[in-house]
Amino acid sequence: MQWPSKKQWLAWHTFIGVLSGMMLFIICWSGTFATVSHELDWLTNPAWRSDASNVSHQQLVDAYRQVQTTMPQAKIMQLESASSAGYAISVIVKPPQAAPEYVLVDPQTMHINGSYSALTIARFFRDFHMALFNPLGIGKYLVCIFALLLLTSIVTGLMFYKRWWQKFWSLPSGNSARARWSSWHRWLGLWSLWFSLLIGVTGTWYLYEQTRFSLFDGLFSYTDSAAGAERPLPQLSAQKATITPDQLAQAIAITEQALPELTIHQISLDRGGYLFIAGQTSSLLVRHRANKVYIDPSTMQLAYRQTAADLSPYWRWSNMADPLHFGDFGGLYSKLIWVVFGLALSVMAFSGTWMYVKRLAAKASPSSIKSLRFAVYLSWLSLVAALVIAALHIIALAQGPDGWHWLPMPLGSALFLLAWSVTTLVGCIWGGYGLIKRVNNDFSLI
Template identity: 35%
Template structure:
C-alpha cells in the first residue's frame, strides 16, 4: 500500500515537472537565454562597439578628474551625469552625459591618455538583454512579476525533478547511454540537472526575491542629505574630492562617480563589505564646501538591505569578476539546454508510444497548447517594444 502511494506521489510530481518543462518551454528558454547572455552583455558590447576598447599599458592610468574633464569637453552642451571606471583593463572609461530630456549619451575615454575614443547612444546589447530578461520591455510593474513568476516554477521543477529521480545522488557520474536518442537525451537531461542543482536553486531564490521586491517588499535605500546645486567639478577639482572620499573610506575602490544636482558628488564602489552592489558603499561629498556629508558602509546594512544588495551579484555572478561570470555563463547555458532537452524528451516519448509519423516538433507544439502561443506572443511583444524601450529613458 505504501509503495502504491509513493508511486502515485511520484507520478503527480512527474506531471508537475513535465507540465512546467513543456507548456512554458518557449518562454522559459527565452528568459534563460537572455539572462545567460546578459552575464557577458558588456563584453558583447565591447566586441561590437570599437570606442569601448582600450589597449592596456604598463604606465599608470589617468585620474578621475582627467577622465571627467575629457568627457565634459566632448559634450559641452550636456551635463556630466555618471562616470564609470573600466570593467577590465581592455575597457574604456564610460561617461553618461545628459541634455535633460530622453536617455543620456555615452562618451568613452581612454583610461591612460584621457582622450575621448568615441561617443555612442543609449541603445546597446546590454540594455536589450537586461530589459528583455528583467521585464520584457514592458512597464516594470507588469513585466517583472511575469518574468519572476518563473522563479516559482523553477523551484517547483527542482523539487519535482529530485522526487521523480530515484536515488538521484548516485547519478552525478552516470554517463549518458548511447544507442537510443530518447534514452540518451533523458540521461543527459538528468546529468545536467544534477550538476546544476545549486545553480537552479540560486536563480530560483534570487528570482523570488525580485518578485518580493516588486510586490512591495523592497528594502529601503539610505537617503543622503540635500546640498545646493552648483557646477560639477572636473579635472583637478574632482581629483581633490576623490582624495577626500578615499580619506573618508581608505578601503573604498571607487568604481562609479555620480554627479547629482541635489546630493553633490557620490563616490561608489567596493569596500570592506563583501558580496554587495557598488551602491552599498559610498562617500558623498559637497563640491561647494569639500565636506563629506554622508557615508554608506555595506557592513552596517540590516538583514533586509543586505539580502537586497546581494541579489544582483549572486544572480549574475559578477562578484568575482571574469572567472565567476564564466561559471555563471556556463551553468546558464546548461540550464537553457535543460529547457530544450526537456521538451525533446516529451516529444520523443509521445512519438514513440504513438508510433506516429508526425515530427517531434509538431508533437511538442501540440502538447504546449495555448501556452505555446502565449510564449511566442510575449517574445514578439518584447522585440516589438525594443526600439522604443532601449532608445528612450533609462
C-alpha cells in the same frame, strides 16, 4: 493527507516543464549573454578598449574634465569604470535636445574614443533578461514568476528521480532517441542543480523585492537620497551650478579619506542633489552601491558613508543577489562558469519541453490532452510575444521626435544584436511551430 506518488510528481514536473519551458529558455538564454554582455561590447566596439591596466581616481577626474571641455553644452550625468583592466572610462551625458549617450574616454591617453547610444549590448541584454523591456510595467513580475516555476520544477524532479544523489557519475545512455534525451536531461539537471537553485532563489528574491517596492512599503535601499530608502538622507535642492573638475577632485579626496580602501567604479553627479560615489572594498560578493559615499556639493561636506559591513543581514543579502545571479564577482573566470551552466539550463528548458511532449504522446490519456495543448500554446505564444516586444522596443528607440533615425551604435554591436535577435526569433518560432505540429499530429487520433 496522502503523500504524492512518484507518478504524480512526474506528472507535475512534466506539466510545469511544458508550460514554462520555452519562456524559461528565452530567459536563461538571454541571461547567459547578459552575464558576458560587457565583454561583448568590448569585443564588438573598439572604442571600449584601452591599454590601461587599471583606472586611477585621478584619471576619472581627467576624463570628466576632458568631456566637459569637449562637450560644454552637454550635462554629464555619470562616470563609470569597469572592474576589469583594458576598458575605457564611460561617461554618460545628456546633450541638449537629445537622448543620453555614452562617451568613451581612453584613461591612458584621455582621448575620446567615440560617442554612442545608451543602448549598448549590456543594456539590451540586462533590460530584456530582467523585464522583457517591461511591457505594461509588469515585465519584471513576468520574468521572476518563472524563477518560482524553476524552483518548483527542481523540487518535483528530485522527488520522482529515485536516489538522484547516486547518479552524478552515471553517464547518459539509452536505446532510443527519447531515452537518450531523457538521460541527458537528468544528467545535466544533476550537475546544474546548484546553479539552478541559485538562479531560482535569487530570481524569487527579485520577485519579492519588486512586490515589496510596488505594492507595500516602496523600499529598495537601506540608505539613499531618493524616496524608498529605509534611512533616507535629508533632501537637497536641485543643483544650480555644474560640478567643476576641481570640485570632483575634492569630492574624491573626501571619499578617499572616509573610505580609504574604496576603489571607485561609479560617480553620479546629481543623485537627489548629492554627489554619489560607489565602488568596491574588501567586502565580498556585493554590488558597487553597497559601498558608497554621499557628498553635499554646496558645502563639499561628507553627508554619509557606507560599506557592506554596515548593512543588516537583510540589506547585505539584497546587495549580494546581483553578483550571485550574474556571477561577476570573480571577473571573467566566474562569468565563464556562469555561461557554461546558463547554456546547460537553456538546453534543459528547451529540450525538456520536447521530451515531455514525446513521452506524453506515447502514454497520453484523453483527460491530459486539453491541458497539454493549453500549456504548449501558452508557452509558445508567450515566447513569441516576448521577442516581439523586444523588436518593438528597438523600433521605438529608432523613432525620434523628428522621425526615424539610425541609432549611434557601432556596426559590430548592431550586427551582433541583429544576428542574436534574428537567430533566436527564427529558432524559437521554428521550434515552437514544430512542437505544436507534433502535439496536433500525435494526439489527433486520441
